[in-house]
Amino acid sequence: MLNFIASSDPKIWSAIKGELARQRSGLEMIASENFASPAVLETMGTVLTNKYSEGYPGKRYYGGNEFIDICEQLAIDRAKALFGAEHVNVQSHAGSQANLSAYAAILKAGDKVLAMDLACGGHLTHGAKVSFTGKNYQFQHYGVDKDTERLDYDKILFTAQEVRPKLIVAGASAYPRQINFSKFRQIADAVGAYLMVDMAHIAGLVAAKLHPDPIAVADIITTTTHKTLRGPRGAMILCALNDRLDPEGKKNLAQKIDSSVFPGSQGGPLDHVIAAKAVSLHEALQPSFVDYQKSVLANTAALGSALAAAGIRLVTGGTDNHLLLLDLNSINITGGEAEKLLDQAGFFTNKNMIPNDPRKPTDPSGLRLGGAALTTRGLTATDFASIGTTMANLLKNPTNSSALKEAKELATHLTQAYPLYPELNYDR
Ligand SMILES: Cc1ncc(COP(=O)(O)O)c(C=O)c1O
Missing domain, CATH: 3.90.1150.10 (Aspartate Aminotransferase, domain 1)
Structure with a gap:
């Protein structure tokens, strides 16, 4: 199939071949990268990319989604089984979009958030000044202990009590140690905040139960699908059904997340990528x-x-x-x-x-x-x-x-x- 590119667009074909040769000939140690399986790659290059399917399985704005619904529902069911989550949204295009949608579901512009400092291992979307997140919300940051270079949960509690954030974010891009999510839950409870865990880097370890599990303790969990989880480039949002801080609200947390992804911050989902997420989640269940x-x-x-x-x-x-x-x-x-x-x-x-x-x-x-x-x-x-x-x-x-x-x-x-x-x- 790829041979069509060779004749229709030799310049792109040559770049694709060059990239395959580059990946083959080097020792890839970038911690956020992985090699998706041939089945995952194949799924992304299919006719699923042609379809518009705004909405969710069974509730779409366009007709003709019977096969797209099968793919998306399989992705949802497999992610729920793999992580033991109550609700999963598999439509986020990337980790950054997942984080934006998660914030928008529960925060108003200007709300206070406490997250890990970029300089200590956090991510840009955890409130860096150059990111939309840092411009739209009032982020304060916790770091790591100067001597041990590890998270100091007592100090994070102290900071949370001072800041009184509406949301605490746990998770990192460059932290080489396990994160104690139960401690974060206790801190969030002590100050009446939501807890969001961004497990983008460690999702594969969490799935294999080789890292403390955020699912049972966090209100919202975001993850990319392309790092240790070894799926296609993309993301997911997992969450509890119950909204801890708004139990009497018109919508539960799962509904808030879904409407924050679509129509809140995205249009048509990437159906070829969602199907590839399903394929990789099936692999992760083995x-x-x-x-x-x-x-x-x-x-x-x-x-x-x-x-x-x-x-x-x-x-x-x-x-x-x-x-x-x-x-x-x-x-x-x-x-x-x-x-x-x-x-x-x-x-x-x-x-x-x-x-x-x-x-x-x-x-x-x-x-x-x-x-x-x-x-x-x-x-x-x-x-x-x-x-x-x-x-x-x-x-x-x-x-x-x-x-x-x-x-x-x-x-x-x-x-x-x-x-x-x-x-x-x-x-x-
Ligand atoms: C912890 C964390 N969250 C979110 C992201 C953003 O993911 P993406 O690059 O898919 O937007 C990353 C990416 O490296 C990350 O490390």
Whole structure:
């Protein structure tokens, strides 16, 4: 099917082939990325993209949605089964839209929200000044403890009592430790706030019950579907039926979320992506998905141990999820320099702020690494340890050509040993 592009649009076809070659030939360690299955990729390239289906299964504004309804209902049912949620909306186009819709369902412009600081690992949509969220609501932020670099729940309670937010947001983009959502519930209850958990990064671990579960304690849970969950690019909102702060209201929380997604903030859903979400959720319901997530944890830990053994400081001293944050001040190279150097070797990572970063966000002191994508490729803990040792040697000797050569050779060896998408042949 992809051969149609080759003749109709050779420039785009050549870019697609280039991207496949790039993904195949590099060691992908960007913590927010993963490799969706061929079935998920295939689903996104189907005629489902042609349909308009504003509304929800059984209640659409256009006719002809009988097959779209099947796909969306399967996605909803599978997400409910996987996470044990009372209600799921699978229409959010992306994690940022899911967060905007969730906020709009329960907040008015100017309401107070307490969330994690971007500089300590939070996300832009958790109230950063440059984001619509930071402009529309009054966000205050909690960070991490200066010494342990971990969330300090007593301090968050203290801040919540001062701020009196209507909503507390838990969840992060760059926090290498488990988050205690029950503690967040207690804090939210103490100040009469809603609790929203943005589990975008850790959704796969939550699904596999390898991370404390936010579903039972949070009012609203948002997640992307393309990170550890290994689905198509997109998002979902899971929620309780009951509106804790408005039990007598005309609408329950699930209705508020649904109308905030459509018609509140989106039009026609991406039906090809929703069907692909259903396919990936079916994959996530298989026992092999739990094994995969266990390997993600073991592999990320092995990478961290090798880096630490080579003298690189890990923020918080280690990891208990799918990601690591390196403090490169310990070896005198910046995050930006490290990212570029590693790119040359075929190690794909991203520069990142570390807590209390002495450097600017444009070239911070940290590097973020994740184990989800390479685990999908099949790499083992031994491979991850070799990557850690070789990466540390290159970062400590950035001008040494043999360190670079050794890293390139390892990337070539591992990418050939664990081929990516062998079933895709774009050269036919
Ligand atoms: C915690 C968190 N929430 C939300 C998002 C936003 O997701 P998207 O890029 O799909 O808008 C991200 C993306 O990295 C994230 O890490």
